[in-house]
Amino acid sequence: xxxxxxxxxxxxxxxxxxxxxxxxxxxxxxxxxxxxxxxxxxxxxxxxxxxxxxxxxxxxxxxxxxxxxxxxxxxxxxxxxxxxxxxxxxxxxxxxxxxxxxxxxxxxxxxxxxxxxxxxxxxxxxxxxxxxxx
Numbered sequence: 001x002x003x004x005x006x007x008x009x010x011x012x013x014x015x016x017x018x019x020x021x022x023x024x025x026x027x028x029x030x031x032x033x034x035x036x037x038x039x040x041x042x043x044x045x046x047x048x049x050x051x052x053x054x055x056x057x058x059x060x061x062x063x064x065x066x067x068x069x070x071x072x073x074x075x076x077x078x079x080x081x082x083x084x085x086x087x088x089x090x091x092x093x094x095x096x097x098x099x100x101x102x103x104x105x106x107x108x109x110x111x112x113x114x115x116x117x118x119x120x121x122x123x124x125x126x127x128x129x130x131x132x133x134x
Contacts, residue, residue, distance in 0.1 A: 005115035009058055012122035014044025017063040019129040026133045030067040032074060032083040037067060045071040047088055053104040058118060061092065062100070 018039040022028040028039045045066030050057040064087075066080070074080030088097045 005112060005119070006058075006110070009115050009118045009122065010050065012119055012126065013058055013060065013063055016122050016126050016129075017044035017060065018042050018065045019126055019133070021065050022129070022133060024132060024134055028065045030070055031064045031087045032066055032070040032080040035067050039065065041068075042066060043068055043071040045075065045084070047084055048100060048104045049075075053106075054110075055103055055106040055108040056100060058110070061096075 018028055019026075022039040026038050026040070027036050028042055029036050030042065031045070042065045044063045046057070047062050047064070048056045053062075056062040064084075066075075066084075070078070070080040070083075075084070085097065088100075
């Protein structure tokens with residue numbers, strides 16, 4: 001089955017979250033445990049789970065670098081969700097994080113053109129960061 005435009009946009013956003021946060025050598029810290037790895041070895045983890053919020057799923061403010069352990073097991077069974085919340089408050093401020101949590105159930109309908117525009121912008125931003133990283 002071919003990949004949907006939503007899935008393509010999600011992959012681009014997750015890559016953008018990792019590469020944009022990376023230093024000029026491609027290394028980035030996990031926002032939840034602090035481990036440093038190359039951006040290609042990390043995930044783009046969602047603060048508000050992508051399946052839980054159509055409103056925030058494809059927003060750059062909701063996706064940040066996480067190591068695979070924190071993004072998978074840690075978000076469901078460990079303390080990664082709490083650490084992510086603390087990181088988000090430190091980075092964006094309490095008011096913005098509260099706004100995200102209050103609006104997470106808000107429905108956002110995206111159309112084919114919306115997904116194509118997102119993919120185009122994410123791709124442009126990724127290329128910028130690929131050129132920046134040595």
